[in-house]
Amino acid sequence: MSPLRLFKDVLLALHGGGEPRHLAAGFALGAALGLVPKGNLCAAAFFLLFFLLNVDKGMAFLSAGVFTGLGYAFDSVAHKLGLTLLRAEALRGLWTALYDLPIIPLTRFNNTVVLGNLILGLLLYAPLYFGFLKALSYYDARVRARVEAMPLIKALKGFDLFENYKRWLA
Amino acid sequence: MIWLKKGALVRLAGGFAVLWSATFLAFDPALKWSLKRAGRAAAGAKVDITSVKSKWLRGTLEVKGLAVADKNSPMKNVVEAARLGFALDVGAALRGKAVVREAAVEGLRFGTARAVSGALPHPPPPSKLERALEEQLASSAAAALGGAPDVRANAAATIDAAKLAGLKKLDEVKAKAKEIEDRWKGKQAEAQDIAKQARQAADDLKSLGGGGNLLTKAQKAEETRKKLKDLVARVDAQRAQAKKDLAEIQDLYKQADELRSKDVNGLLSAAGMPTLDSQDLSRRLLGAPAAARLSTALHWMRWAREKAAARRKSAASSFPARPARRKGLDIEFPRAHAYPRFLLENAKLAGSLDQALMGRDLAVSGVLSGVTSNPSLYGKPATLALSGASSSGESATLTGELDQQNDPVGIDVKFEGAGFSLAGASVGDDEIGGTLSGGQAKAAGELRSDGDEWRGDVSVEASGVTLEPKVKMSGIAGEAVREALKSIDKLSVRIGISGKESDLKLSFSSNLGGVLAEAMKKAFAGQFAARRKAVETQISGLYEQKLKDARGATDGLSSKILGPLDLQKSVLDKQLQDTLKKSLGGALNLNGLFK
Numbered sequence: 001m002s003p004l005r006l007f008k009d010v011l012l013a014l015h016g017g018g019e020p021r022h023l024a025a026g027f028a029l030g031a032a033l034g035l036v037p038k039g040n041l042c043a044a045a046f047f048l049l050f051f052l053l054n055v056d057k058g059m060a061f062l063s064a065g066v067f068t069g070l071g072y073a074f075d076s077v078a079h080k081l082g083l084t085l086l087r088a089e090a091l092r093g094l095w096t097a098l099y100d101l102p103i104i105p106l107t108r109f110n111n112t113v114v115l116g117n118l119i120l121g122l123l124l125y126a127p128l129y130f131g132f133l134k135a136l137s138y139y140d141a142r143v144r145a146r147v148e149a150m151p152l153i154k155a156l157k158g159f160d161l162f163e164n165y166k167r168w169l170a
Numbered sequence: 171m172i173w174l175k176k177g178a179l180v181r182l183a184g185g186f187a188v189l190w191s192a193t194f195l196a197f198d199p200a201l202k203w204s205l206k207r208a209g210r211a212a213a214g215a216k217v218d219i220t221s222v223k224s225k226w227l228r229g230t231l232e233v234k235g236l237a238v239a240d241k242n243s244p245m246k247n248v249v250e251a252a253r254l255g256f257a258l259d260v261g262a263a264l265r266g267k268a269v270v271r272e273a274a275v276e277g278l279r280f281g282t283a284r285a286v287s288g289a290l291p292h293p294p295p296p297s298k299l300e301r302a303l304e305e306q307l308a309s310s311a312a313a314a315l316g317g318a319p320d321v322r323a324n325a326a327a328t329i330d331a332a333k334l335a336g337l338k339k340l341d342e343v344k345a346k347a348k349e350i351e352d353r354w355k356g357k358q359a360e361a362q363d364i365a366k367q368a369r370q371a372a373d374d375l376k377s378l379g380g381g382g383n384l385l386t387k388a389q390k391a392e393e394t395r396k397k398l399k400d401l402v403a404r405v406d407a408q409r410a411q412a413k414k415d416l417a418e419i420q421d422l423y424k425q426a427d428e429l430r431s432k433d434v435n436g437l438l439s440a441a442g443m444p445t446l447d448s449q450d451l452s453r454r455l456l457g458a459p460a461a462a463r464l465s466t467a468l469h470w471m472r473w474a475r476e477k478a479a480a481r482r483k484s485a486a487s488s489f490p491a492r493p494a495r496r497k498g499l500d501i502e503f504p505r506a507h508a509y510p511r512f513l514l515e516n517a518k519l520a521g522s523l524d525q526a527l528m529g530r531d532l533a534v535s536g537v538l539s540g541v542t543s544n545p546s547l548y549g550k551p552a553t554l555a556l557s558g559a560s561s562s563g564e565s566a567t568l569t570g571e572l573d574q575q576n577d578p579v580g581i582d583v584k585f586e587g588a589g590f591s592l593a594g595a596s597v598g599d600d601e602i603g604g605t606l607s608g609g610q611a612k613a614a615g616e617l618r619s620d621g622d623e624w625r626g627d628v629s630v631e632a633s634g635v636t637l638e639p640k641v642k643m644s645g646i647a648g649e650a651v652r653e654a655l656k657s658i659d660k661l662s663v664r665i666g667i668s669g670k671e672s673d674l675k676l677s678f679s680s681n682l683g684g685v686l687a688e689a690m691k692k693a694f695a696g697q698f699a700a701r702r703k704a705v706e707t708q709i710s711g712l713y714e715q716k717l718k719d720a721r722g723a724t725d726g727l728s729s730k731i732l733g734p735l736d737l738q739k740s741v742l743d744k745q746l747q748d749t750l751k752k753s754l755g756g757a758l759n760l761n762g763l764f765k
Contacts, residue, residue: 047185052178075495099265105267106266112501
């Protein structure tokens, strides 16, 4: 999947071709993948979910890219959250059982930053999903018309190039 | 809305294929890159690896062509291995653990030459330990001989009392004595409290003498006994502290005395006159090669100890230090008898010491075991044993033990070797030194570190030595040095290391330094003797005055502090004995008991 194709997917979706809920789900799922450090089974599982679920992949990858950068800012919070959960006496039995299973430890759930970010990603899923839906409806209602009326966009529309671009999008 | 797409499973399989091929193609290069990076961080020099090949289903890992450069001699490798093979426990690997049941390291070679420099473009700054070693050797480089051949006998040493380290140390003694005295004055309240309680106990003891209930008396005697024992313990603690304080002062006196001779040598050296000190000469002749080898050995010992200590601390601490960004902290949840996240159970080592033995081949073999990421869980030390012997008489043994489960983590390395040829080895520097063309040596030593406290002793004895002198000095001095070096037919070197990294002490003694110093003294007999004596007399004058002041401050200190405490202790001991007698019935009226 090329980055150009992903960009095209996002543009198509934003220009009315995509289902808003797919876009929002892609955004929220991408955020979860972006936050979790890579190189473990947990990140791979999120990656596979993009293919498995009916979410907008373009938006999902775009969001993953943005949230990978934001992950650095959440690092300290994620570490503290992960450490608190991993040190919690009440959860010790659960972690010990999971740690002893095959495959599961490869998710690196026992790493403070991985667990912290995974929890953050899951906690943020619903707010990001509904927040994105709301932002999208706001964009459609208030911003979209103004953006399309911008001289630059109009000028772009005047070019043959834009027609070609529209054909390419279609 | 349907969340699971039509044909999603086919796409999922496609996703799997993408993920698998990316992992399959990138794993070995990524592992090679990680190993090189980790190796560079540890060695402080380049680490080369020819290839890394992993076989997941078989659970094997093979590393070929490993070469770790020596940061102190970048054109040499500390160690080189032709092949490293690891057999991993696949079951443990599925649980995210690297448990190496067996490993083989083949083609080990030490001190091999490199085609390109192994220095890093931005090498890490020298550690505290390396800086301490450098400082220990730097001072003797020029001091021993100074500009002996060129200097005039009437060269004058300028004495600046403010710069004399020994005098400063005596000031320190005086200040310390005052600090101790003031501190003990502050403790008078406690002493009075002890005395008051002792008097109270004595009164209680007296009251036991009269009539009354026997049980109550016994209970009271027991209470008094306990009270007195507590008081004795308090006095003992004070006495121990007092003795420690007084010992500290004696130690400072000793240091001042050592610094005094260093001051004399320093002044002579500053005036261009030779100190002719055998220790300094030994350092100058043998210090550089010894320090290079010692520095490399200590660097790796320190690295192993620090890694183990960090792993131990991280596994044991409830509030570990904040880890590096995006790295997090792995917390293990082992069941009883579970494996740690990383364990190298047993690695067989095989190689040769050809480069280290001036080209003579000596096959060595050994075992490395117990290297782990969780020392507390593993509960055993990591050990290394390497030995070899040849038909021509050379033998070498090296054992190492990393007490990774202890706090502080300790590391101990012992080695022994015999029958080594010294042909081709060189001593000294461009100005004064030589090349050994014969001789057989035996070496033995032990280096130990507990936390940042180091101690160790290395000795080398060689016989049948032939030394070809290389001396740039001219005149009588040059001739004397040349003759002295030529006369050497046996060699003994002893290097001692002790102290903390912040205050590391390196002692050097060798017959080479002694022989050279004697020869030089004969050559310069009378030439510098008068000046040296003059400097020594001046320094002695300054010292005597300071010493008198310091003694004045410290002499009565022992009787002032320890005297009352000893007295208090003897009184309390006597009282305790009396109480014991009374609690046993000695002073109690037991007549009524048998009526």
